[in-house]
Amino acid sequence: MKPKLMNRSAEEIGNNHDLLTQLLLRLPTKSLLKFKCVSKQWLSLISDPQFCLSHTRHQHRDDDRFLEPTALLLKDDSVSGYFICNPTTKKFKKLSFPRNPFKACDFYVSLAFDTLKSPHYKIIVVREVSVNSYEFEMDIYASETNCWKVSEFNFKADDERMAFEDAVFCNGKLHWNSCGNELLYFDDEKGSFQIMQMPTPSSDHHQLEIHRYFGEINGNLHLAVTYHVYIALGLNVHQMSSDYSHWFLKHRLNLGDAMKVFPELNLGCFPFAPGFSGVSFVGSKKKMRQRL
Structure with missing residues (x-):
């Protein structure tokens, strides 16, 4: 493409507010912050609260993370x-x-x-x-x-x-x-x-609760509770129903196998002396991963 034709195309894009908006929506945040310096027009567009909200929604829709x-x-x-x-x-x-x-x-x-x-x-x-x-x-x-x-x-x-x-x-x-x-x-x-x-705890776990994670994952309220059980560590993950009528048990895990890979965790010791500070969850539409 000839330089004059390229400059003309860039000018046409720059003067088309809707087209420019759609292009900028697809850029990562760090790039947008740099492009604020291109012109007053770009600065005004990228700084607009409605554009910021649209950009956030667009990035979230295209990325499961x-x-x-x-x-x-x-x-x-x-x-x-x-x-x-x-x-x-x-x-x-x-x-x-x-x-x-x-x-x-x-x-x-x-x-x-x-x-x-x-x-x-x-x-x-x-x-x-x-x-x-x-x-x-x-x-x-x-x-x-x-x-x-x-x-x-x-x-x-x-x-x-x-x-x-x-x-x-x-x-x-x-x-x-x-x-x-x-x-x-x-x-x-x-x-x-x-x-x-x-959530109602299991009767055999109630006195052995060690740590809990309370948070939001993909618009759902979650409560994850770790328990000390015999030679292992138990983990129950509860999720609140969308109508807020009840909690349901979504996951029940036994983390005893983690000691085979990370023996320094001391999951079977009591009093409990864990080798980690807590439990957090990262969720997505496809899967949920536990992080220790």
Whole structure:
């Protein structure tokens, strides 16, 4: 192709907004960040929130692997502050709370963000009203409006069994893990709290629970629990039904064979002294892999 013809074709593509959008949607994120420097037109298009959302959905549709995290909630212990960070762009913002969360009472900060539904996120702060009162209040920050909404109601919860520090955002709801028979979740769309029953453990395993993983995989809420059993390690994986009516046991594994490959794990020792720090899961449409 002659240089003049190539320049003309490139100019036609550049002036066609729809065609240019479809081409840019197929590029990886790192390339897009570099292409912001091409022109003001490209900068405006790539920076548009709607384009960012479309790009995320397009990349997810064409790739069965999990999306890389696009937002992190970080705590800086040295200054007792929280930051919301985008690892892709390396931009961050320090949170300014409407009410002082660093008093003697317990408080917990969680991120509510679904990259496949919206480019906007929310920060949910749960704070105990008074020491050992088991009564909590909640504030919500919305990135879309850049403002806080201070809750006008309080709720009761067993602080000793409810793990507010272990929160999972899934299907528009923020769930808090629990060591008891029930867990609490907040429905962001309805603005209400709901109670959910936890999976019933096996009677022979109940006193031997070692570690649990509470998280979201492909839009489904999961609870994975490891148990110490005779000369081995058991792992039960529960999944919440789509209508939130019940948990069902999806996987039951015996990890005793892992010692044949990794004898340093000491899976058969009691008291339990594992050679790993926890259990996490990576899921896909085709399979689920366990990582130790």
